[in-house]
Amino acid sequence: MALVPRLFLISHASTDAQRAVAFPRDEPVSGRGRRELVRATAPVADVALTAPELRTIETATALGLSPTVEPLLRDMDFGRWSGTAMEEIPAASLAVWLADPEAAPHGGESIHDVIVRTGTWLASLMDSPERIVAVTHAAVVRAATLCALGAPASAFRRIDVRPLAVTRLDGKDGRWNLRLG
Known part of the structure; x- marks a missing residue:
């Protein structure tokens, strides 16, 4: 029996920006995130x-992992909106961004860009017989799920990814399959 790649995507622990909807x-990782990590474990x-951001590195280290940084796992580039509360963004710009997966009114990446980047990374893993744990961001987990399901970019925001959620993808026959449970 041929070995297939198994990928476990873990979203980072809670941060202050998440709490502030920013x-x-x-x-x-926030104080809440550190408390979450006390109870968390990583798959073997x-x-x-x-990802290269501090919150993912802190999460991986707290889970007892010795990870390698993978730049393609980085968070979505929010451009001018980085560090800004969602309520402070002009309503018209936010509406465009929420409605169109190809829009990037903030000057960073569009949702479409994140999906393409994540799909490229997933394709690079397809021939690996290894079990891989990747600590990353909700945006990358959503993108990977859409890639695995062949779902449209318009479904991106319909996937809720909680802090420390584990999403498993198994590679087989040139595609990724979402495995629940």
């Missing part, structure tokens, strides 16, 4: 990866 900067893996 677009994040490179910030640490052959390879551990993390």
Whole structure:
């Protein structure tokens, strides 16, 4: 029986930006996030990866992983909106961004861009027989889920990813399958 890649995507622990409903900067895990991590465990893996941001590195380290930084796992680039509360964004710009997955009124990445970046990364893992744990961001987990399901970019915001959620994807026959439970 041929071995297939198994990918466990873990979203980072809570941050102050999440609590404030703000677009994040490179910030640490919050006090709440540190309390979440006390109860959390990581799946057994052959390879551990993390996004380059502080909150993902702190999460991976607290989970007992010794990860390698993978730049393609980085958070969505929110451009001018980084560090800004959602309520402070002009309503017209926010409406465009929420309605159109290809829009980037903040000057950063569009949702479409994140999905393409994540799909490229997933494709690079398809021939790996390893179990991989990757600590990353909700946006990347959403994008990976859409890629696995072949779902449209318009479904991006319909996927709720909680802090420390684990999403499993198994590679088989040139595609990724979402595995629940």
